Amino acid sequence: MSGIPSEAAKLIARSHALGADPRNTNYAGGNTSAKGLDRDPVTGEAVDLMWVKGSGGDLGTLTEAGLAVLRLDRLRALIGVYPGVDREDEMVAAFDFCAHGKGGAAPSIDTAMHGLVDAAHVDHLHPDSGIALATAADGEKLTAECFGDRVVWVPWRRPGFQLGLDMAAIKAANPQAIGCVLGGHGITAWGETSEECQANSLHIIRTAEAFIAERFDAERHPFGDLLPRYAPLPEPARRARAAELAPVLRGLASTDRPQVGHFTDAGVVLDFVGRAEHPRLAALGTSCPDHFLRTKVAPLVLDTAPEAPLEEVSARLRELHAAYREEYAAYYARHATEDSPAMRGADPAIVLVPGIGMFSFGKDKQTARVAGEFYVNAVNVMRGAETVSTYAPIEEAEKFRIEYWALEEAKLARLPKPKPLATRVALVTGAGSGIGKAVAHRLAAEGACVVVADLNAEAAAAVAEELGGADRAVAVTVDVTDEAQIKAAFAAAALAFGGVDLVVNNAGISISKPLLETTARDWDLQHDIMARGSFLVSREAARTMIGQAMGGDIVYIASKNAVFAGPNNIAYSATKADQAHQVRLLASELGDHGIRVNGVNPDGVVRGSGIFAGGWGAQRAAVYGVEEDKLGEFYAQRTLLKREVLPEHVANAVFALTGGDLSHTTGLHIPVDAGVAAAFLR
Template sequence: MTQPTTAPFPVWNAAHAATLDDAHQLLYRSNLLGSDLRITNYGGGNTSAKIRQTDPLTGEPVEVLWVKGSGGDVGSMKLDGFSTLYMDKLRALKGLYRGLAHEDEMVGYLPHCTFNLNARAASIDTPLHSSLPYAHVDHMHPDAVIAIAAMANSEALTRQIFEGTVGWLPWMRPGYELGRRLAEYDAAHPGLRGIVLGGHGLFSWGDTSRSCYENTVDLIERAQTWLHQERHARQLPVFGGVATASLTDAERDATLARVLPVLRGLSAEGAPKLLHLNTSAEVMAFVNSKDLEPLAALGTSCPDHFLRTKIRPLIVPESVYTLQGAELKARLSELLAGYRADYAAYYERCKRANSPALRDPNPVVILLPRIGMVTIAKDKATARIAGEFYVNAINVMREANAVDRYVGLPEQEAFDIEYWLLEEAKLQRMPKPRPMVGKVALVTGGAGGIGQAIARRILADGGCVVLADIDQEALDSVGADLAKAHGRDHVRGVRCDVTDEASVIAAFDRAAIEFGGVDILVSNAGIASAAPIEETSLALWNRNQSILATGYFLVGREAFKQMKAQGTGGAIVMIASKNGMVASNQATAYCAAKAAEIQLSRSFALEGAPLGIRSNVVNPDAVIRGSKIWTGKWSEERAAANKVGEGDLEAFYRDRSMLKRSVLPEDIAEATYFFAAEHLSAKSTGNILNVDAGNLAAFTR
């Protein structure tokens, strides 16, 4: 979410910067600029410095352009995120330039300019930095400046606001031609501090990294101050005024939990997608406004925005999302079909002879009056970032319309960026996604040893995990560890008592709100108990049945409902036990409940098959290391039943097995992953996989 305009920008730390060489000062400047979303968003903008270095071939000093490489993010990049190129070779490219119609071929020459065998690919913005005569250059996408750049009277207002110290050029696609025009304009207007690009952003510069940074920030602050003063003077209602009021949090969440799985499934188009919800103040002001429809239809202006959001969003009227069941699905399907048809028509109107094929025509940004904004993408981070970019677009529209008139980028120009062959080449270079990307797993008992191991295995292949556990303290700790290791976008925690129907429903509602739904259920919450039959109390029996049978039923039922609503299949994996196949001495309540889990899984497999929902069982045995159930009385009870010391239990179970090997949480995780992964077990349902190092009595038959 964009930060408040009243907060100060990050301050240059002169003492720290003094300890850095030129390259690291560039990195420091870049990270500082990228740390504030008012300056630029994730992946947006680029920075450069022209640095004197020793040529590794000649030993002579040469001028080297350090510039953010292709696909990087200035806020989080490291030193290896910069491309390095010989400036003399970049200048020599001027003699090879054949004009605007051939400018894309210039990108092919950039690798020939590489300094010191740097493998980081140079971006299309490289000529913009090499063409300007300044030692340090920033190209940022601040909301305040883009708002001015996207106004109908942008050129005159730029001159007025910056008192002639900032130039203005009309929109042009980044590349060699824009670099040439930037240089010509700067040469014709000496003394400029920067140049605004129509509908796009800001170029600014300085003699040092510090002066460049401070110049950039000062220009953005000037733009912000002017916009604030103009808004205050005009006192126009934001976005034309309020048309409707937001739902209460409870009403909103109940609606989203019902709608999002349906929306997610209808948008999948053969590949799983994840959703991200944004209910920030900026978003709510927009979706609840009178100007929502006309402004949304204009599309975004800055190419960095629409490359991630598509040029226009889909608006879902309240009359649609208040529907239920089949009616809801039918109306959402109609809306999405209409959007896809409009997008295909846009493609046909604008395509060139050599345009890449039509891409996914589904919306990325979906606006719901009274609720907020949902963004949809192949993974959670991409969905979240798309939402952040549309918030930037909202800010631009708000500021521009409050002062002048917002103007979106012409449709053909937007298409030529979206379907630019160089952008297509960048997409083709992206690595193949890991097999769990776009998938969401809810793991009960997620804070325990086996639950953690299962979560880590799914996360390792790109999936997202909702950890459900009754132990809030353990849940918080494990969730923080997993988020640190795999990224905050991939992990959520929810307290859940599997014996409480309302708690279970709330857990799945939270999964829908956080990710759009659930593709994989791992029913793993458990306890263990031991007692001779005559000493097995009704309370002990009921506790086992409540957690291990009723609990597995409740989470399975809610997963089944959500998977059915999505319409894209799913995988249910029940972590039962060897004891579900063969009875153990003095564990009647436990064995009976575990047997119930196995039969329950078969029932889910039977009813789920027509819907593509698979259900399978993993049967562990004697997972002692890392398992929470062995920290209580169970360890003492099993040691007594088997007439061994507690410290000898692992050795006892290991030696009892046919393979003479200990079973670890990671072993259960691998078996679970097999059943959860569509690419491994798409044709497996109603099955049982024992992970017990070999127990003859437990052989399935």
């Protein structure tokens, strides 16, 4: 890290070490700081600075750009203008006037805690073990029992400038202390060197872990007895039921705005929802602000047996969802003031399903996954608190103050505008190469989560990795002539992202022969893959989309050959005409469900095409009497625009149909052929 001040470099290294272990803090949770000298570029004199993790960053992946850099003298001078706890939010804007140079990242609400505490290095973390003590009914007594006078109890106070003043006073009054437990919140540790601070943080975390573990009694489990009625289904049945429920739940969780889903059936979740106390504890909600800002104050909890008929479970979920929304609106009404931001939405972020697992929802896959991870943190906290005492989260009014904090609202307002396909889940067949690969890349670039479906498992996996991995894309192996494999692909999409709402029928082959040389096997194979395969994929897509009740898009990659009569191409062109008419038929049938069905008619896409590389190119070149490597140029020269059609051009058309601007268009075929007059649709 050449060029970065040594104390800041040590801070980043410490942050990475702490953030690499989920026992120490959750994703994007907590913050770390270091104080030290650096050169003032204007005067050349040494100046006292503080480097602190900025708002929204993650310790495990922190970089220099993620640090806020402030002049310590100016930060501490804010004490003289502090207007009191009723106006402490005003101090966040004042941090901008303490910036050194360009100041780096935006300072977080915890900046005052780091700056006012008289220690060179400070860590504020959210370990499950520390929060368990912080949320125990007798947390102050337990903290003293666990740590003696080396760790001090700090009663709950909302993060802000006053908490920083309180912490500074507590440290000054307790010179023997290495840190504190913040009631309802987490821990803070300090040290005069980065190494000492890290050691103190880890000592608090590991000591709390051991303290809880020593008191754990499996015979008197903190979550109560196991309930046979909620025993987990065997894994295959469990995941099959989860795949059935996911689209229903995603549709309910998207009542106010579209959401992406995540599913986990981790042992910690199944154990929690299978025990007698889970309804009571879930209703108490999470406590740590980092938790409930992502999970909402409480989850929706299903109360049917895991093997109950799907229709019965779906009906019960709709009842519970309506009740959840009503209670959330009442929660908002109980605490909102004239100055409160508008209610952001009344749908649950977490849904617990006994015997099956947990579903979590968010504006994208990462947000949904992290919400689930935070609820697992909350489960661990509940277990720890119930082991040593009774779980007692902060009061509902305090939760509301943080959830609808003006500073939180301002933070949300700073987020970048969502991309056009954000929250949408796309499944693309034949996505391992050629047009399908280009479509997958374009949809992902526009914000969609993508299920890369292809007969070639390695090619599908490679494309999914190119798109950014599991939070952006998953690969599935699919033979589109196989109903079971298609069903499994949609189930995988449901488990990965909550469902599917954009399907691109692209998989295909091309058999180019004269009529008298075309065998019945050729005809059947061509139609099985493209006509029958598109029908099977569209049927499964419709089942999922109707279950979600969120509308959707189905796009067929047909061909200009659907309307153009060319030589020696009977099987391929006939099946493309079949696909083209499927577009019209399904657009007519599925419109009542808000599902739009459209098509794209490309001319021959030679470059990057798996079909052309597999022999089709040589066959068509022979038909037209040109060299195979000149086929793309040949196709271009017969068009009105004299331009070769590439996979990216077809992908552009798919995006045009699904990106939002053509919201009232269905049953349309878009030519992407550079102008083939014989294929005009008029």
